Amino acid sequence: MDIQVLGAHNCESQNSKLVSLLIDDALAIDAGALTSSLSFPAQQKLKTILVTHQHYDHIKDIPTITFNLFLRGATITIYSIPAVFEALTNHLLNGRIYSRLMELPPESPTVKFNVIEPGKSEQIEGYGVLAVPVNHSTPTVGYQITSPDGKIVFYTGDTGPGLADCWEYVSPQLLIIEVTASNRYEEFARESGHLTPALLGQELTVFREVKGYLPQVVLVHMNPELEEEIEAEIAVVAGALNSSIKLAYEGMQIHL
Ligand SMILES: [Zn+2]
Numbered sequence: 001m002d003i004q005v006l007g008a009h010n011c012e013s014q015n016s017k018l019v020s021l022l023i024d025d026a027l028a029i030d031a032g033a034l035t036s037s038l039s040f041p042a043q044q045k046l047k048t049i050l051v052t053h054q055h056y057d058h059i060k061d062i063p064t065i066t067f068n069l070f071l072r073g074a075t076i077t078i079y080s081i082p083a084v085f086e087a088l089t090n091h092l093l094n095g096r097i098y099s100r101l102m103e104l105p106p107e108s109p110t111v112k113f114n115v116i117e118p119g120k121s122e123q124i125e126g127y128g129v130l131a132v133p134v135n136h137s138t139p140t141v142g143y144q145i146t147s148p149d150g151k152i153v154f155y156t157g158d159t160g161p162g163l164a165d166c167w168e169y170v171s172p173q174l175l176i177i178e179v180t181a182s183n184r185y186e187e188f189a190r191e192s193g194h195l196t197p198a199l200l201g202q203e204l205t206v207f208r209e210v211k212g213y214l215p216q217v218v219l220v221h222m223n224p225e226l227e228e229e230i231e232a233e234i235a236v237v238a239g240a241l242n243s244s245i246k247l248a249y250e251g252m253q254i255h256l
């Protein structure tokens with residue numbers, strides 16, 4: 001399984017992009033940086049987008065990629081929870097902000113939306129996909145992806161602390177999890193459903209208690225302004241847990 005980090009941050013600029021992961025060129029998770037990172041041919045190779053939740057930084061490129069595919073007569077399937085379907089149809093692809101690409105062209109709409117049921121494993125493009133609820137300020141699911149050769153990654157999407165239940169359902173070799181802010185923003189993180197390095201440390205400690213091991217950990221959704229602080233604080237957490245925790249960056253390639 002080859003995972004490419006297209007966007008690793010929670011703010012966009014010339015040097016930072018919003019969260020998007022690409023798995024083996026076929027499957028994307030979250031749509032913060034799909035058109036800004038991928039060529040037209042690469043966009044056309046994409047068959048499926050899994051969306052964790054409706055916040056704009058995670059759905060931003062859905063209108064632009066679906067419009068590109070519409071012009072080329074291609075289609076794409078989006079999987080997510082009902083709240084995301086409602087947000088896309090009512091507020092984005094609604095005929096006012098952007099074309100109704102879930103209904104156009106009428107004979108074969110560009111976007112097919114499939115509701116995914118948390119806790120129920122599905123086969124999508126040959127991968128096992130399991131959606132698992134996490135703790136954010138709006139309904140959110142993380143995705144565990146199992147490749148045909150048995151490699152397993154779990155991406156949480158945006159989440160705050162309290163993942164003990166979530167850990168019961170997943171057994172990844174690689175955990176891609178968010179850390180949005182540094183430790184001095186813990187109160188903000190708890191209120192808005194995000195993690196800091198110290199909060200991540202507590203969640204990983206629980207993971208090890210529940211599962212008996214720790215996976216490799218890669219962090220996304222960092223606030224670029226706080227990244228140096230986060231990196232220094234993460235080094236302390238990784239040292240205390242004696243584990244590997246890396247900060248993702250745009251263009252990072254991970255081979256599992
Ligand atoms: Zn969010």
Ligand SMILES: [Zn+2]
Binds near residue numbers: 058
């Ligand atoms: Zn976000």
